Amino acid sequence: MRAIQITEFGGPEVLVPAELPDPVAGPGHLLVEVARAGVNYADTHQAENSYLREPRLPLVPGGEVVGTTGDGRRVVALVGTGGYAERAVAPVPLAWDVPAAIDDVTALGLLVQGASAWLLLRRSVHLAPGESVVVHAAAGGVGTLAVQLARAFGAGRIIATASSPQKRALALELGADAAVDAAEPELRDALVEANGGRRVDVVLEMTGGSVTDQSLRALAPFGRLAFYGMASRREPEPVPPAALLAHSATIAGMWLPHVFQLPGDVMGTALDELFGLASTGLLRVVAGGEYGLTEARRAHEDLRARRTTGKLVLDPSR
Structure with missing residues (x-):
């Protein structure tokens, strides 16, 4: 072969x-x-x-x-x-x-990237209705689905970041309320401004480096940041426990293979919901x-x- x-x-x-x-x-x-x-x-x-x-x-x-x-x-x-x-x-x-209604590209998009977005929102940050969500790399495979799922799960305000005007326009088309340039030097301030002057509740992050650092500084009390990749290949700054106490913040990590160590068929549950949303047109890969x-x-x-x-x-x- x-x-x-x-x-x-x-x-x-x-x-x-x-x-x-x-x-x-x-x-x-x-x-x-x-x-x-x-x-x-x-x-x-x-x-x-x-x-x-x-x-x-x-x-x-x-x-x-x-x-x-x-x-x-x-x-x-x-x-x-x-x-x-x-x-x-x-x-x-x-x-x-x-399912017959799901094409090949949609099936593949939902398997790893869709399930990752589902797990980040459902299990890592436990998104509550009305909360604000920042989705970094919002035009990517996970990001495009995370924006749509956050909307389907009742997020209050969705803030996307992406590296080009075209990518930011795509994020807005998919349901984001605001889009921020990922290269914004004062990213923390830009995220807070995009949220109407309020710190954000949830951040989904896979870039690393200063993006992670500034996102943590943008978290509201009891805010959660879920880290699932490091595309920049640059480590964020170390986070001392006292910095988490300052805003009652939570940092979560998510690696998809760990879903298979959970009791029950969590992956099957995720795919059932994802296939259902895609079949009815509420989710697009x-x-x-x-x-x-x-x-x-x-x-x-x-x-x-x-x-x-x-x-x-x-x-x-x-």
Whole structure:
């Protein structure tokens, strides 16, 4: 089969097309004929070996696919690695049937990025109706869905940040009440001003560095910041406990794989709600671009350079 293989860690240049043997599905696994593979920011960390879970070489990257099984089921699945290929193997518990009303890009967008936005709002910050929400990187895969879900979950005021006028316009179209330039040097003040002069209740943050620092300073009493990535590759300032006491603030971290350590089928619950909202038109996955499998390097280059919006996918047929 055709696949993308990494034999050394590095930037997008390490994503190399290769001919590899078909994977074999052992007990408890499914072989999926891949229709589309999802591209996530975590994949860029996996390629350079800066991910939370250390990968082993050689490696076929890609953690999510949508396609068909041998018995004709159409599934979206988490595969860990191996997604950038014509065929992939998925554990049976990590494959979910896709409703007929849901297209491939929507299915992939809801699996990792939609579930991440759902978990951030439902479990990490426990969003209450009427609260203000800041969504950083609001034109990205998680951000576009977080803006819409915050609206569906009853947020009072949604403030989006993004790096270009076009991206900020998209966030407003999706339901944000205000949009702020992510490069604003006095970001804390800009967020408070966008919230009508009041500190904000909730921040969803995946940038790192000064964005995290200034967002924490914008929190209202009992405000919560949920941190789920560090796209800038820059660590925020250390936060002493006394600084949290000053505004009764909470900082949460969220890594999607931990959802499978929770009791019950939390992921299934999330997908049921997400598929339902999408089927009725209340939630839209923004298609951010489709690349051929052999264009995986360009997909990573575009993603890291912030040239993209929404959900990126690879087409293994080309």
